Amino acid sequence: MSTSDWARVSGDSFNAALFAYIAAMVLSFAYLAFRRTSFHVGALVVGAAGLAANGVSIVGRGIAAGRTPWGNMYEYSALLTFLIVLGYLVIVEWRYRVTTLGGFVYAFAIFTMAMAVSFFYVGPTDLLPALNSYWRQIHVTAMITASSLLGIGCLFTVLYLVKVAAERRQIEALRGGHPPPILGGSVDADLDVPPDYVPGADEPVGSAAPAEPARRIGLPPSATLDRLAYRFIQFGFPIWTFGVICGAIWAQQTWGRYWGWDPKETWSFITWTIFAGYLHARATAGWKGAKAASIALVGFFSLLITYYAVNLWIAGLHTYAK
Numbered sequence: 001m002s003t004s005d006w007a008r009v010s011g012d013s014f015n016a017a018l019f020a021y022i023a024a025m026v027l028s029f030a031y032l033a034f035r036r037t038s039f040h041v042g043a044l045v046v047g048a049a050g051l052a053a054n055g056v057s058i059v060g061r062g063i064a065a066g067r068t069p070w071g072n073m074y075e076y077s078a079l080l081t082f083l084i085v086l087g088y089l090v091i092v093e094w095r096y097r098v099t100t101l102g103g104f105v106y107a108f109a110i111f112t113m114a115m116a117v118s119f120f121y122v123g124p125t126d127l128l129p130a131l132n133s134y135w136r137q138i139h140v141t142a143m144i145t146a147s148s149l150l151g152i153g154c155l156f157t158v159l160y161l162v163k164v165a166a167e168r169r170q171i172e173a174l175r176g177g178h179p180p181p182i183l184g185g186s187v188d189a190d191l192d193v194p195p196d197y198v199p200g201a202d203e204p205v206g207s208a209a210p211a212e213p214a215r216r217i218g219l220p221p222s223a224t225l226d227r228l229a230y231r232f233i234q235f236g237f238p239i240w241t242f243g244v245i246c247g248a249i250w251a252q253q254t255w256g257r258y259w260g261w262d263p264k265e266t267w268s269f270i271t272w273t274i275f276a277g278y279l280h281a282r283a284t285a286g287w288k289g290a291k292a293a294s295i296a297l298v299g300f301f302s303l304l305i306t307y308y309a310v311n312l313w314i315a316g317l318h319t320y321a322k
Contacts, residue, residue: 003063003064003066003124004064006060006061006063006064007060007061007064007123007124009056009057009060010056010057010058010059010060010061010064010124011057013053013054013056013057013060014053014054014057014078014113014117016050016053017050017051017053017054017057017081017113018050018110018113018114018117019050020046020047020049020050020053021047021050021081021085021106021109021110021113022106022110023046023050024043024044024046024047024050024102024106025102025103025106025107025110026103027039027040027042027043027046028040028043028047028100028101028102028103028106029103031043031099031100031102031103032100032103032218032219033218040099040102043102043103043106044089044093047085047089047102047106048089050085051082051085051086051089054078054081054082054085055082057078058075058078058079058082061075061078061124064124065124065125065126066124067127068136068137070136070137070140070141070144071125071127071128071136072120072122072125073116073119073120073311074116074120074121074122076140076144077112077113077115077116077120078113078116079144080112080144080147080148080151081109081112081113081116083144083145083148084105084108084109084112084148084151084152085105085106085109087148087149087152087232088101088102088105088152091231091232092105092228096228098220098224098228100218100219100220101156101159101219101220101228104155104159105152105155108151108152108155115308119312120311133250133253133254135246135247135249135250135253136250138246139243139246139247139250140243142239142240142242142243142246143240143243143244143247143268145236145239145243146236146237146239146240146243147236147240147303147307148236149232149233149235149236149239150232150233150236150237150240150275150299150300150303151300151303152232153228153229153230153231153232153233153236153296154229154233154296154297154299154300154303155300156225156228156229156232157225157226157229157233157293157296157297157300158297158300159219159225160222160225160226160229160293161290161293161297162219163219163220163221163222163225164222164226164289164290166219167221167222226289226293229293229296230282233275233278233279233296233299234279236275237272237275237276237279240268240271240272240275241272244268244269244272247265247268251265263310264306264310264311267302267305267306267309267310268306270302270306271299271302271303271306274295274298274299274302275296275299277295278292278295278296278299281295
C-alpha cells in the first residue's frame, strides 16, 4: 500500500472510531437510565470496536507519515482518545466492575476527537525540526498518558460532586430537613481497600439512602466515584511529573536551556502545582470531599488550557496545532 492509501485508512478508521464511540455513548446512557444488560453489552462491544478502529487509525497514520504518529495536535488527540477509552475499559469496567460511567467517558472521548477534526487536522507531514528527537517519544508519550489519566480522574470528580449533592438531598428529605451526616464521599483512611464495588450493580452497599431513589439517580455511590477519581489522579500525577522533567531535558538539547517560561511550559507547571495541591489536600484531614474535589476541578481547567488554549490561541515554541 502507498502512503496515500495508509493515510486514507487512517482517516477512515478515525471516522469509524468516532461513530462507534457515539453509538457506545448512546448505549451507555441507555443502560444508565434503564439498567438493561443488553445495553451494557452492546456498549462494551461497540466501544471495543471503536477502540480497535482508533488503534488502526494511529498505526495507519504512523505508516503514512513514516514516523511515530504524535507530531502535531491531531495525532496527539487520536492517541489521547485511545488511552482514555482503553483506561476506562480496563480499569473501570474490567478491574473495578463499575458499569454505569461509560456514557460520560465516551462523551469526553467524542469531544476530544471532534476538537481534533475541527481545529487540528492536517495530513501526514514531516516533523518540525524541533521535534526531531528521541526525547519526543518519551516526553510526548508521558504527557499524553498523564493527560488521559488526569482527565478521567477529573471527569469522575465532577460526577462525584453531582452524586454527593444528590445523596445529601435524599438524606435531608428523609430526615425532614435536618442536616445530613457525611455520606462517605471521601474515605481516605483506607484507600488500599477497594470501595463498595458490586459486580453487575453500582448501587450503594449499606448506604443510608433508599435503593429506589439511588436507582433513579443511576450513578455509583459517591465514595466509589471519589475513590476512582483519586486513583486516576494519583496515578497520572507522577507520569505528568516525569513528562515535565523529560521535556526540560529535551528543551536543553533543542534550545540550550532547561526552562524558558514558554506558555506551554508555564501552564504545564501550573497544572502540576494544582494537582500536587490536590494530592496534598487529600492527605490533610481538613481538606477532603468537596473541598479537595474543587481543587481537582481547577486542575482540570488548567489541563484544558495546557492542551487546547496554548495551542490554539497563545503563540509559543510549543504551538504545534498545525
